[in-house]
Amino acid sequence: MLNFINRQNRYVLMTIGAIALLVLPLILQQGGNAWVRIADAALLYVLLALGLNIVVGYAGLLDLGYVAFYAIGAYMFGLLASPHLTDTFPAIAAAFPNGLHLPLWIVIPSAAALAGIFGILLGAPTLKLRGDYLAIVTLGFGEIIRVFLNNLDHPVNITNGPKGLNQIDSIHFWGLNLGKPLTLFGFDIASVSLYYYLFLGLVLVSIVISHRLQLSRIGRAWMAIREDEIAAKAMGINTRNLKLLAFGMGATFGGVSGSMFAAFQGFVSPESFSLMESVMIVAMVVLGGIGHLPGVILGAVLLSALPEVLRYVAGPLQQMTDGRLDSAILRQLLIALAMITVMLMRPRGLWPTPEHGKSLQNNTAK
Amino acid sequence: METLLQQIINGLILGSMYALVALGYTMVYGIINLINFAHGDVLMVGALTSWAIIVRMQESMPGTPGWLILLIALLISCVVAAVLNFVIEKVAYRPLRNSPKLAPLITAIGMSILLQTLAMIIFKPNYKPYPMLLPSKPFQVGGAVITTTQIMILGLTAVSLAVLMYLVNYTKLGRAMRATAENPRVAALMGVKPDMVISATFVIGAILATIAGVMYASNYGTVQHTMGFLPGLKAFTAAVFGGIGNLAGAVVGGILLGLIESIGSGYIGTLTGGVLGSHYSDIFAFIVLIIMLTLRPSGLLGERVADRA
Numbered sequence: 001m002l003n004f005i006n007r008q009n010r011y012v013l014m015t016i017g018a019i020a021l022l023v024l025p026l027i028l029q030q031g032g033n034a035w036v037r038i039a040d041a042a043l044l045y046v047l048l049a050l051g052l053n054i055v056v057g058y059a060g061l062l063d064l065g066y067v068a069f070y071a072i073g074a075y076m077f078g079l080l081a082s083p084h085l086t087d088t089f090p091a092i093a094a095a096f097p098n099g100l101h102l103p104l105w106i107v108i109p110s111a112a113a114l115a116g117i118f119g120i121l122l123g124a125p126t127l128k129l130r131g132d133y134l135a136i137v138t139l140g141f142g143e144i145i146r147v148f149l150n151n152l153d154h155p156v157n158i159t160n161g162p163k164g165l166n167q168i169d170s171i172h173f174w175g176l177n178l179g180k181p182l183t184l185f186g187f188d189i190a191s192v193s194l195y196y197y198l199f200l201g202l203v204l205v206s207i208v209i210s211h212r213l214q215l216s217r218i219g220r221a222w223m224a225i226r227e228d229e230i231a232a233k234a235m236g237i238n239t240r241n242l243k244l245l246a247f248g249m250g251a252t253f254g255g256v257s258g259s260m261f262a263a264f265q266g267f268v269s270p271e272s273f274s275l276m277e278s279v280m281i282v283a284m285v286v287l288g289g290i291g292h293l294p295g296v297i298l299g300a301v302l303l304s305a306l307p308e309v310l311r312y313v314a315g316p317l318q319q320m321t322d323g324r325l326d327s328a329i330l331r332q333l334l335i336a337l338a339m340i341t342v343m344l345m346r347p348r349g350l351w352p353t354p355e356h357g358k359s360l361q362n363n364t365a366k
Numbered sequence: 367m368e369t370l371l372q373q374i375i376n377g378l379i380l381g382s383m384y385a386l387v388a389l390g391y392t393m394v395y396g397i398i399n400l401i402n403f404a405h406g407d408v409l410m411v412g413a414l415t416s417w418a419i420i421v422r423m424q425e426s427m428p429g430t431p432g433w434l435i436l437l438i439a440l441l442i443s444c445v446v447a448a449v450l451n452f453v454i455e456k457v458a459y460r461p462l463r464n465s466p467k468l469a470p471l472i473t474a475i476g477m478s479i480l481l482q483t484l485a486m487i488i489f490k491p492n493y494k495p496y497p498m499l500l501p502s503k504p505f506q507v508g509g510a511v512i513t514t515t516q517i518m519i520l521g522l523t524a525v526s527l528a529v530l531m532y533l534v535n536y537t538k539l540g541r542a543m544r545a546t547a548e549n550p551r552v553a554a555l556m557g558v559k560p561d562m563v564i565s566a567t568f569v570i571g572a573i574l575a576t577i578a579g580v581m582y583a584s585n586y587g588t589v590q591h592t593m594g595f596l597p598g599l600k601a602f603t604a605a606v607f608g609g610i611g612n613l614a615g616a617v618v619g620g621i622l623l624g625l626i627e628s629i630g631s632g633y634i635g636t637l638t639g640g641v642l643g644s645h646y647s648d649i650f651a652f653i654v655l656i657i658m659l660t661l662r663p664s665g666l667l668g669e670r671v672a673d674r675a
Contacts, residue, residue, distance in 0.1 A: 126659070140656060143648065332482075336476045336483060340473045340477065347465030
């Protein structure tokens with residue numbers, strides 16, 4: 001798509017883009033934190049979509065329960081970095097009289113690892129399944145996790161049930177607390193903007209990892225499995241291990257995003273991890289252009305940020321319809337219509353990858 | 367023993383509802399390999415339409431007997447749901463028949479959200495009581511209780527299933543459906559019009575879903591715009607459980623799932639000493655499904671292994 005741009009122009013464009021991304025929150029925060037918050041949420045969704053893209057886009061494993069890993073990461077962070085566990089277990093309260101506030105370099109890796117382990121646990125029994133069977137099992141897995149989060153407040157209060165966990169620590173490292181605004185050279189940077197930079201950094205790291213994966217032997221093997229599993233197996237690819245790796249890796253991304261979400265919100269509850277969220281993340285990946293990094297990012301930004309922006313212009317419409325069409329409903333309506341129309345106009349996504357499309361078209365036109 | 371019998375009765379009623387909805391999923395899947403995510407919401411549209419008609423009729427014609435109102439409401443809402451499903455297929459799925467497989471899945475999900483949102487705008491988001499139109503007399507069966515409404519539900523399911531089986535196995539349309547499910551191209555060469563068959567499948571599916579929706583509403587006594595989502599999901603699970611694409615499998619899967627769910631939620635409390643309560647009932651379906659598919663990836667009665675990703 002960008003072939004007409006030569007190398008030099010491309011560097012100029014990238015520099016402009018980078019500066020724009022860096023300055024964006026500082027401009028947005030002038031209009032209130034809500035706008036920066038939208039940008040933060042969009043970046044979190046980009047992170048999630050990139051993780052799911054490894055599973056669905058590269059390895060071709062349709063996962064409709066991806067939000068489970070997001071939830072596991074968020075709850076792990078919430079449990080290890082909030083006073084909740086000390087309330088439930090006297091032993092922990094005795095060991096940590098000020099509440100359990102473990103340092104980040106323990107909390108985030110354990111959130112990522114736990115999500116990864118669950119990813120592999122989910123993958124293991126489903127290796128034989130393909131396509132829609134896999135979709136429905138992963139969907140079930142997501143629901144199982146959510147039901148447990150909702151009910152594990154009894155007999156031992158672990159997840160605090162539907163009330164959720166609160167008082168979760170914000171992210172702080174090297175004396176820098178992202179929960180508080182930072183004053184640099186007399187210029188205030190709001191807490192949400194600090195999170196923006198953190199998430200932006202994570203997104204960039206994820207893009208690099210995803211890109212390198214795609215070019216690596218592992219990525220090639222995943223795509224071979226996606227295109228034709230039997231042929232891939234015949235060529236000596238260890239499909240079992242590679243599928244597990246894809247599940248595990250995607251889940252790890254989900255776990256890290258989850259812990260970021262928990263720290264950013266300071267609060268987690270099962271409500272944030274409904275099936276609709278999973279579906280939304282799949283929609284982002286597919287809408288943008290499955291398996292294609294720029295497309296996935298585009299899809300995530302569009303589906304997460306656009307409706308939030310529309311929320312602010314929904315006022316007049318709400319008045320016109322006597323409040324029947326409030327902003328939340330309008331948002332849902334627009335998302336649904338966007339999903340349908342985009343797929344009808346561009347079934348391979350807004351910004352599809354050329355290679356992927358070719359092989360898929362051959363497959364379906366048999 | 368009485369609780370077991372009671373749970374079996376409850377399970378059969380729940381299961382017959384799942385079975386009717388599962389048939390819609392399995393027929394569509396058998397022919398065009400699509401998980402029609404909006405199918406559960408067609409159930410919701412059917413139930414809400416029948417509710418609206420019943421309420422109108424009770425206001426405007428106070429003397430009409432209950433069974434007549436219910437029958438008229440059922441017929442009209444079947445037509446509404448059938449037309450709706452026909453249109454959905456034409457608008458959202460047909461143009462994508464030769465596209466990558468995930469595209470129609472996304473439009474189906476979009477359709478599901480769209481239907482729920484529109485229903486919320488039209489009918490308001492609150493729960494609405496569903497009028498009891500038939501005298502619901504309880505009967506004692508070996509210590510367990512079964513009401514006339516519940517007997518009617520079981521009867522209606524049996525009749526619907528019989529009609530469907532006759533339609534699929536002994537009519538021209540049924541043969542065309544089976545041929546299209548086997549191979550659309552060859553069927554077309556033999557004079558079958560696949561597009562027409564697919565439309566007919568969606569219409570039949572919508573009618574079955576509406577019957578299930580009215581049953582569900584009569585049994586539980588409320589209707590709301592999100593009521594179709596979870597039953598739809600469970601019914602799809604039932605279809606996969608029985609072997610997707612297989613009609614008998616959908617019925618067996620639906621009824622088994624209903625039984626497992628109600629017996630499981632009835633006994634989980636005593637079995638685990640009160641650690642896990644009946645609020646875990648929603649996950650039985652999925653746990654059973656995972657175990658089942660691990661042992662037999664093509665479902666109970668399924669023959670072919672799904673090979674399309």
